[in-house]
Amino acid sequence: MTSIDPSPRAAARAEVVDAPTMLRAAGLRVTTQRSAVLDVLRQSAHVAVDELHERVHEQIPGIALQTVHGIVNDITAAGIAQRVSLPGASSSLYELARGDNHHHVQCVVCGRVEDVDCVVGEAPCLAPNHNHDMRILEASVTFRGICADCE
Numbered sequence: 001m002t003s004i005d006p007s008p009r010a011a012a013r014a015e016v017v018d019a020p021t022m023l024r025a026a027g028l029r030v031t032t033q034r035s036a037v038l039d040v041l042r043q044s045a046h047v048a049v050d051e052l053h054e055r056v057h058e059q060i061p062g063i064a065l066q067t068v069h070g071i072v073n074d075i076t077a078a079g080i081a082q083r084v085s086l087p088g089a090s091s092s093l094y095e096l097a098r099g100d101n102h103h104h105v106q107c108v109v110c111g112r113v114e115d116v117d118c119v120v121g122e123a124p125c126l127a128p129n130h131n132h133d134m135r136i137l138e139a140s141v142t143f144r145g146i147c148a149d150c151e
């Protein structure tokens, strides 16, 4: 066994480690297919499963959409990737988990999505007026706007 930190936080270092290292750190078996999916996510954030499949398909022609769905579920459950659900989006988007509680800004015209840093310091970064007796872990904020190209 390696001494790599197995916690999901290990994924915060995703930018500097390769896909097999990320998989091993999360306790997942390293496969060519999983590595290919992770490589696409390392290159671009906020990718829908359909697009992930399209891009992985260029390297692994036989891979089925259902396989990509399975991989995305596995790596999300393992904390390597996270699901980004945006209001009005027809499908969920995925990105590497960075453990930084970042938020998103979305163009209401073309749908482009970008990361924005945590609004105030660290998670949850926004506190509700009334917490209904829940201990608040995080706030997920989507800013909606119009990008310069669409303006």
Ligand SMILES: [Zn+2]
Residues within 6 Å of the ligand: 107, 108, 109, 110, 111, 112, 146, 147, 148, 149, 150
């Ligand atoms: Zn736009």
Ligand SMILES: [Zn+2]
Residues within 6 Å of the ligand: 045, 046, 084, 095, 102, 103, 104, 114, 115
């Ligand atoms: Zn993001």
